[in-house]
Amino acid sequence: MTVLGPALQEHTATYVFAVCGHVDHSAFAALPGIGESFPVRLLPFGALTAVVQHVEAAHFNEDAWRVRLSDERELERCARAHHDVVSAAALRGPTAPLPLATLYRSDERARQALRQDAERFHTVLRRIAGRVEWAVKVYAHTAPAPAPVLATAPPAGEGHDRSSPCGGRAYLDRKRGLQKRREQRHDEALRTAETVDSALRTVAAASRRLRTHAQEPQEPGRTQVLNAAYLVDEERVDEVARTIAGLRRSTGADIEMSGPWVPYSFVGEVGA
Helix, strand or coil, X not given: CCCCCHHHHCCEEEEEEEEECCCCHHHHCCCCCCCCCCCEEEEEECCEEEEXXXXXXXXXXXXXXXXXXXXXXXXHHHHHHXXXXXXXXXXXXXXXXXXXXXXXXXXXXXHHHHHHCHHHHHHXXXXXXXXXXXXXXXXXXXXXXXXXXXXXXCCCCCCCCCCCCCCHHHHHHHXXXXXXXXXXXXXXXXXHHHHHHHHHHCCCCEEEECCCCCCXXXXXXXXXXXXXXXXXXXXXXXXHHHHHHHHHHHHCCEEEEEEEECCHHHCCCCCC
């Protein structure tokens, strides 16, 4: 345990990564943590333990965080450092990760706040014990926009036929037909997403539907129709993989699966 003198305590804050049961501090010996100036350490409160780190208060106040999180590279560094510490704790036992940038003015303030939430932490740790999170995403493919039809001038003395292959009415009909097919494909993808979700909920201990992501600029023809997380018993992980493989074959769906992860999606909802 790091003990700071009174003068230095005035210039530091306590950053909290996660809450767990008993864990040995050696699990974090090689990790720089979020601030890097002080070691990652343990802060006991009752029967539970918080994984924490002193950080320089001036570098982690509200304004500093606003600047830090607006920088994409710095945000990625902080998120990765936070996740590395949480993952190290999770390797030793059930771990409830706290959100990025969970800060208190001192260890005592952190203890007081965490004690008030101790019952919820106990509930969370019991729920996620022996379980991991898997992320599953389903995508729909959209058709490209119709190519414009270049109208040609009608022969002399003839009127312009809007229903001809080169006319405006034909172009609008083609565009409406393409839009209808796009909507049909999207509806089919939504039904497939429900099929995928229903199948995985029979394997998972719990599930959460998350907000779908906007279409990525680098993938203009691909739209996300399902973004979900599943809390799965560790001994059923292979069953999840087989279920996904079967769904890909039976539906032909574009399904992405990633994990196992620390159960971030199943911490905040318990007792909230």
